Amino acid sequence: MIDEKLIKKRKSILDKLGGLPEPKVQNKEWLYLLGEETRNSILVEGYFISEKELKKVLSKNVPITRTEEEAFNYFRTASFIYELAYENYKQNEFIFGIPLIRQINKSLGGKGDFRKGKIQITGAKINPPEGYIEDWLKIFNDFVKEIEKKLDFNALSVSHGFFEEIHPFEDGNGRTGRIILNYILISKGYPLVIIKGDDKNKKLYYKGLEEIDTQMAEIFERFKNKKPDKRKVLEKLKSVKSKTLRNLILEGLRESLDRIIIGIYEEKGAKLEPVSELLKELGYSPESSRQLIKEANNSS
Template identity: 70%
Template sequence: MINGRLIKERKIILEELGGLPPPVIKNKEWLYILEEETRNSILIEGFFLSEKELKKILKTNNPVSRDEEEALNYYKTANFIYGLGYENYKQNEFLFGIPLIRQINKELGYTGEFRKGEIKIAGAKFNPPNNYIEEWLSIFVDFVKYLYKNFDFNGLAVSHGFFEEIHPFDDGNGRTGRIILNYILVSKGYPPVILKGDEENKKKYYKALEEMDSYMKEIFLKKPDKNEVIQKLKDIKISKLTELILESLRENLDKIILGIYERNGFKLEPVSELLKTLGYSPSSTRQLIKRGKIIAVKKENKWYSVRQIFDKLL
């Protein structure tokens, strides 16, 4: 598992380079992250678009299939919300509340209205609360505001798991929750994460969300008590979802950091060659990257970095 400390150290390096760049389309790293996040987030829900198809629909702005409509709605919503998160980051403020959550759900193409009564989650081992939806969501908002001031990656994972356990809307809960997760990250100066949607990674994601089940099962049986629930959320430790978030953060932070270096005229070189200069064997490349010890990007099945930065975390 990647150590959260190594992610925070990457953030320090990024801040030294001027901080998270603005989420604009002309920034190729942001564009890649936003497009890939869109494709993967809708894929988790069973909608598929290739890279080429997504680029085409973003250009024409004229969806002709359900998959294209879902992709376009997600991309536009995420792009706007992350822009808002970026303004939070620059102003050191945090705009967050139930109206924003409802609006995200609406922009995704749903009603933005809270569900009334029971809902079943496919594959889940328990059912979300049937009553007090707005009260549960109000506690979620308070916990996220606490998290913003006392940020840590486990708490971020807990907040996402809690939202998905509440499942406040009739539809679009997964996509709404993933955009909120990334909104929090961008507001703190981190890039969005991409939770991969292929069959194997989707199973990992759902399995990770299940970690919250045992914690919330009994709490949801009674009327929400804000202080009790928030204390419970502070105490929860969930490793699987935290690990998925950290892995994606490593990848996207490295992409942005090295993108800044490239734009400043620095040359990408194979990591295996760079490691040789420190006495490491080429076979150690993959393991060091997996542990988050090397700042690197993958291009055509090969890892690259720049000489000036690759070993900063070794």
């Protein structure tokens, strides 16, 4: 399990280096992270695209297959939304709300309209609300704004699970939720998190969501066909404990922070030895340090 202190330490180093760099695609580290997030996020939904194929689609700007379209829409949407998040970070503000949530879904290829009636989430242990979707999202919005005031990784994980449980749209809920998750992180000066889509990590991701589902099932059942009580729902959300999903997010943050930090060191002209010393300080073995530096160089 990842200790939050390791993440806070890395965040402190990043702040001393000038803070999170602007998420422009010209920045090799951001381009790498955004590309990997795109590939993995759609892989969670069953769409596979290689790194080479993604670069080809983005360079031509004309997706052909359904998979290419999903990748193109995700990359384009995430790029724009993360730029907004970066402005939040730089201006020390936090713009968030239902219009933004709807726009994310629409940009991903959905309709941006809230679903009507029942919907079943494959593998989930809860039944999403059948109505009052906007009321549930207002509670989600309030919960996110509380998290933003003082970032708590358990609450952040719970908020992601809560959004997926509401399942407000007919399609694209997973991708929309993962972009919202990173929007919050970037707004607080953290890099994006990649939820990996390979079988092992996908199972962990779903296990993490299931842990939250189990604890939230009673409150969703209580307000299944009626307007949710904001106070009771928020009270329940604050009591939920996330272990697996929280650890996935922290692990993803560790990897992204290390890559961004190494990228800044190299950009500032640091020699290999100081970078190696930095990685040693962050808990990497010499062999792991060499591999990480090699991967960072290969992504350029």
